[in-house]
Amino acid sequence: MARTVGSHGPKTMEAIRKAGLKLIHEHGYEAMTLRQLAAEVGVQVGSLYNHISTKQDLLYDLIKTHMDALFAELAKVEAKTAGQGPVERLKAFIFFHVTYHILRKREVFIGASELRSLDPNHYEDIVGLRRQYEKRLMAILDDGRAQGLFQIPDIAVAAYGILAMLTGVCTWFRPSGRLSREDVAQVYCDMVLRGLVPDSQLSDTCSLR
Amino acid sequence: MARTVGSHGPKTMEAIRKAGLKLIHEHGYEAMTLRQLAAEVGVQVGSLYNHISTKQDLLYDLIKTHMDALFAELAKVEAKTAGQGPVERLKAFIFFHVTYHILRKREVFIGASELRSLDPNHYEDIVGLRRQYEKRLMAILDDGRAQGLFQIPDIAVAAYGILAMLTGVCTWFRPSGRLSREDVAQVYCDMVLRGLVPDSQLSDTCSLR
Amino acid sequence: MARTVGSHGPKTMEAIRKAGLKLIHEHGYEAMTLRQLAAEVGVQVGSLYNHISTKQDLLYDLIKTHMDALFAELAKVEAKTAGQGPVERLKAFIFFHVTYHILRKREVFIGASELRSLDPNHYEDIVGLRRQYEKRLMAILDDGRAQGLFQIPDIAVAAYGILAMLTGVCTWFRPSGRLSREDVAQVYCDMVLRGLVPDSQLSDTCSLR
Amino acid sequence: MARTVGSHGPKTMEAIRKAGLKLIHEHGYEAMTLRQLAAEVGVQVGSLYNHISTKQDLLYDLIKTHMDALFAELAKVEAKTAGQGPVERLKAFIFFHVTYHILRKREVFIGASELRSLDPNHYEDIVGLRRQYEKRLMAILDDGRAQGLFQIPDIAVAAYGILAMLTGVCTWFRPSGRLSREDVAQVYCDMVLRGLVPDSQLSDTCSLR
DNA sequence: AATGAATGAGCATTCATTCAT
DNA sequence: CATGAATGAATGCTCATTCAT
CATH class of the missing domain: 1.10.10.60 (Homeodomain-like)
Known part of the structure; x- marks a missing residue:
């Protein structure tokens, strides 16, 4: 080309x-x-081959570079909201995650869907980073629950659910669509935060069993 | 083997x-x-080759069979909750989706991640089915909004978010884990429903801009 | 072709x-x-690849097959001369080695010159067989020396020398040449046997030092 | 390295x-x-490529340099024994050949085993030199036979056999072994010379046919 | 001289698919 | 229906060689 x-x-x-x-x-x-x-x-x-050593190495390089950038950006956001309450920090996390995943949808998509093509060592490496990332969200949720702000029966399940919801954005978002990046972030921010507050009158009725 | x-x-x-x-x-x-x-x-x-006509056809067969089964099961659930209110129907949908995705995690995973390997005709076919499935959820959300029960700024965005969250379950769920299938469904059911109700006091403060 | x-x-x-x-x-x-x-x-x-598993494996197969055939033929010769004296057995060995190496010159050549292309396991295997073959000659030389028939200062050096001389035949022998297979065997048989007998008057004068 | x-x-x-x-x-x-x-x-x-013009040329250069050195050294030995009898000249040739082949085992090995990788012109060139070298030995054998000192049915066959035996040394000789360079040369010198003298009592009995 | 990047041909190997038996 | 052998295209990768800097 x-x-x-x-x-x-x-x-x-x-x-x-x-x-x-x-x-x-x-x-x-x-x-x-x-x-x-x-x-x-x-x-x-x-x-x-003057530039890459192997096809596999190119994949790892792309994913690793992405993960490093993701952490670098997250660190900036965390620095800005350090000392604030869990709600503010969660909002910041959601806005960051959504907008980053919209802007870097290809890197994000690859970083998730091609994990299985990494060879064992590289796989462990990247999965380790992903777990660290998840823990950053879990830490916020944990804080919020400890302060009685969030009602969360299982931190990990909640974190996985929230991340899946937010990350899904890179599958369907189109810049030409009705909503802007920030609009989408706002919608998810609202939905997630409401989903965590304890006093909704509907919550205790949710059972089919 | x-x-x-x-x-x-x-x-x-x-x-x-x-x-x-x-x-x-x-x-x-x-x-x-x-x-x-x-x-x-x-x-x-x-x-x-006495049983399949082509590798590609095997893939389509697996995905199509899965989609058909998914719709068949969904139809049963919808039949059972026909005439009930949006909240009850949404609960039923969530329970169904989560438990089905846990039980059929391999089919679900393939049905989502290997779409891109389908050839154009098959691709259109399956993507059409997936859109129909999404619309079944959107119909519930639309109803709930029309009746003033749900506060949803964008039906499609909400539906995508909810589906992504629920579907994510087939990535991390382990039968040997802390929570049973139904526990997980309950947790997500609560979170989603709270996320849609209008009166949470935190919702209007969610803005970083 | x-x-x-x-x-x-x-x-x-x-x-x-x-x-x-x-x-x-x-x-x-x-x-x-x-x-x-x-x-x-x-x-x-x-x-x-319906017949070989790897290029390397073809090489090993060819060499191994050759070595097995070599040993099988040698066994026949040894059986025929079992119980005879070292001189007779040495003659038989020389005739066998020379004629076999003329008839199977390609196998023999490959079995010697492509050893270095065998991967480590195969290499060890074949080199082991070659050592066994050398030992069959050494055993005859040893016997002859013990019975006072041969004068051999170093069995191994003599064996290596004899084998090199005889094996060299597959490099230059042409069926269309002056001498038949048996002629060549006879010439080398004479030369080697004379080279081993103790009483030649020239032997003790051979020194330049 | x-x-x-x-x-x-x-x-x-x-x-x-x-x-x-x-x-x-x-x-x-x-x-x-x-x-x-x-x-x-x-x-x-x-x-x-600032130093060699081609991989092939490097090979030729290495082999040609080796052949030239071999001839230069042989010339010295011949000069020293000029005028002496065939036995003395043969002893000198053997000592020279064995010690040179031990000292330059890599050059010698390459010069023999990589001939086939030379392109046609280079191949002819080197093979010509090798034939000349062989002829230097044949000349001695011929002299010895003419003077009735050696019994040699076929000069070429004898020469090939002797050279193969002596050259084989570069395959197995280890400086750390039992025998020194000169010991080995001595052993082969004795064996070859005895092998050529006419009066050994065993020689005429060597026949299996 | 040395370098790093480029070239284009070639390599061993694997693949989905076909088909006579 | 199952098999084993065949096909031909493709794959990741390596090679000797060239050349501007």
Whole structure:
């Protein structure tokens, strides 16, 4: 495709990453071939190996880079809300998570759906990071419950549910849609926070058993 | 593996489906090879073609069968709650969705993550079914909003969020865990319903902008 | 090349072995490609893998088969001369070794020159067999020395020297040449036996030091 | 390996030759890659081409250099024994050949086993030199036979046999072994000379036919 | 001289699929 | 129905070689 004639040096690596992101998102890691990748970059297949050591390594590189960026951004948000109450911190977390997942939908999608294609060592590495990320949310939920603000029967289940809901955004969100990034974040923020407060009159009636 | 020596007749097709479900869940459709499949069934590769017409067709068959079963079960639940109010119908939907997704986690996982491997015709077919399923939930939400029971700024966004949360269960649920299927359904049922009721005092404060 | 249309079953494996022997002898194991091999057999490259598991395995198979045949033939010769004196047994060994190495020059050449291309396990295996073969000669030399028939300062060095001399035959022998197989065997038999007898008047003068 | 950081000038060419000798001896010419060679030298692959014109040319260079050295050394020995009798000249040849082949075992091994990897022109060139070398031995044997000192039914066969025996030394000789270079030369010298003298009583009995 | 990136051909191996037996 | 052998295209990766810097 876009044959960047004479593209050299670090530019090529950047082009490989970008093209890899696109193609893995479109076809999946297993289905993407290095010939496709090379064509997209505008380079011969063999040349890829001046920049990556292995197809598997490219996948790990993309996912790891994404995870590192995710943590770096989360750290900024946490710094800004340090010392505030659980509600404020949860709001900040939700806004961050939703907007980040909309902006980086390809990285996020790959980081979740291609985990199984990582070889064992890389897999453990990334899954470890994902668990850390989940724990950052759990810590907020735990705080809120301890302060009597949230009613949460099981912290982990709640966290998994919230993350799944928020992350789902990168599957269906279209920039051209009715709602903006912030609108969506706001809608989910409301829904989640209401879902955690104890005094809703409907809650205790919810049983089919 | 389970070498069903001398497996004959319709048993073989059933063994293929079962093994296919397992292997696609483990490795993904692209990564599963017919040689793996044949070995798992205890048959030579060529013999598979007495039962399936193509690898792609096996995938479609598995997903379509799953979707049909999903709709059949949903129909039963809807029949049982026909005429009841939105809250009761939503509770029923959530319980059904969660428990079904726990029981059929492999089918569900494949039905979502391998969509992209379907060829165009099959893809349209299945995506159409998935949209119908989403609409069944949206109908309940719409009803509840019309009756002033739910506060929902955007029906589609809410539905996607709820489905993502509930479906996530098939990623992390372990039968040996703390909570039973019904416990998890109850937790999510409470969280979702509270999230939709209008009078929570925190809801209007949720803004970082 | 010789496209044996519809060649099936064990015939193909035999054709692969034969072609492999020829091509490895001509080009060396590393330099032979499976495309060459397939063309020689008259088959597609992929089809080779219905019969061999790996290029490396073909090499091992060829060498191992050769070594087994070598030992089987040697056993016959040893059986025929069992109970005879060292001189007779040595003569028999030399005749056997020379004629066998002329008749099976390709197998012998490969079995010596491609050892280094065997992977470690296979290498150890084959080298072990070669050592056993050398020991069969050493046993004869040892016997002869014990009975005072041979004058041998170092059994191993003598054995290596004799084997190298005899084996060299497969490098230069041409069936169309002046001497027949038996002629060559006779010449080497004479030379080796004279080389081992104690009373030659020249032997003790051989020193440059 | 031995990363000669910043190796410059003619030193690099010498390092390439040395590393090439080592790697070809270890892996064979076809199996040695220029990447291995570059790594061994401590240089990037591209840099090799400032010193060699082609992989093939390196091989030829190594073998030709070896052959030239071999002839140069042989010339010295011949000069020293010029005018002496065949027995003395043969002893000198054997001592020279054995000790040279022990000292330069890698060059010798490559010069024999990688002939087939030379392209046609180079091949003819080197094979011609090898024939000349063989003829130097044949000349001695011929002289000895003419003077009635040696009993040799076929000069060429005898020469090939003797050379194979002596050359074999570079396959098994270890400096740490029981025998020194000179010991081995002595053993072979005795064996060969005895093998050529006419009056051994065993010689005429050597027949199995 | 040395480097790093590029090339294009080639490699061993695997794949889904076909088909005579 | 099952099998084993065949096909032909494709895959990830490596190679010797080139060349601008």
